[in-house]
Amino acid sequence: MKSISLALADDHPLMLSGLLELFKTEEEFEVVGTGSNADEALEVGLRSAPDVFIVDIMMPGNVFDTILKLVRYGGKTKVLAFSAMSRSDIAIKTLDAGASGYVLKGSSPQELIEGVKAVHRGETFITRALACKLVEEQRLASLRVAAGPPVKLSIREAQIIAMLTRGCTNRQIASELKISEKTVKNYMTVLMQKLNVRNRLEVLIAAQKLDHDGAPILRH
Template identity: 45%
Template sequence: MSISVAFVDDHPILLDGLVNLYSAKDDLRVTARGENAIDALKIVEEHRPDVLVTDLSMPGDTLAALELIQKNYEGTKVVVFTATANIDTAIQVLNLGVCGYVLKGSTARDLYEAIKTVHDGSTFITPGFATKVILSMKTAEIRRKAQMQKRLSAREEQIVTYLLQGKTNREIASMLDISEKTVKHYMTLLMQKLDARNRVEVVLAAQKLQAPVETSAPQMLS
């Protein structure tokens, strides 16, 4: 069964080359082509391709178009094919739900593999560049968690410590010489800060907050 693919790029020669090259693949079927962000939206609305391969630097708001596609057309996987080797841009695009990020310096085989990979439900990033993107995402997550941990008040940190020890609200209240009602109030604040729905999730979130920060400390100091 062939994969339906659409290509969008504002460089006519490159677009012709992509269409001609991948139309020759037995397992791919090129269903549409376009030149700007509006075209990308229209193509997905009208043709519902399995995979949309699109540039970023085109007339129109490409990022807004990608966001709409990701929200409204789950059946279409998106591969960004761009000359933009900016890590922040790549992360922004991937956070929108885009499954592929291929640099234009890549081989035709890389783009072909990207189309196949995202269609199968996985993510594809240009080899080499992928390592930088993943490292940057991990670093940002560690910083986010560290910042979240710093935003906990001294009292909240005390309560988290006792939660990790498996203490009940009553036991925590006794140890901190406060009322059980006050402990429940802090639990509510912790659930909000840690995006947790219950006591168990607060404990799990607290464990995740602590482990990466402690692990990364030696690397940050070296």
């Protein structure tokens, strides 16, 4: 069976060394490159084109921009964020940048390995502790929407929500709808205000609770 090629990026030498040792002991993985900051991660990713790139999002440099470029120009490369940050807004921002998964550094080695395999299969993986937190926040968002007045969506807003449900990024939405990314962001701001939510994940949850008198959510 062909091994899964990996690249690793972390600015803490001990953490990077630990990751190397972990994956060297697993025969199904091959580490093809390492980095210690956002710029090195981008260079390593574009040069070695690993199947999965494990990236510490708190490294020096613009890591979110690096993730976006790795996904856009790295071909088959999937990005798995590996971070001590358990804030849901940071996790959502990371996934919005193009990462396929988010694993907390307090997770077990087996969960990290499970995350690598999942994103390599094309799935989205969120570490269990954080997933539970997101589910609870979704529940609270649903309660906030249920308590609010009926909300109607414009056709364009419905189109954007439909594309969000397909996992589209702002850039992909802008391209398909032939509008600018800035315009997409403006629509997202309006949607969050209309639905009384704080981020795009809550927009999706809230949209499912809309009154039937609202505009339909368009499907492709």
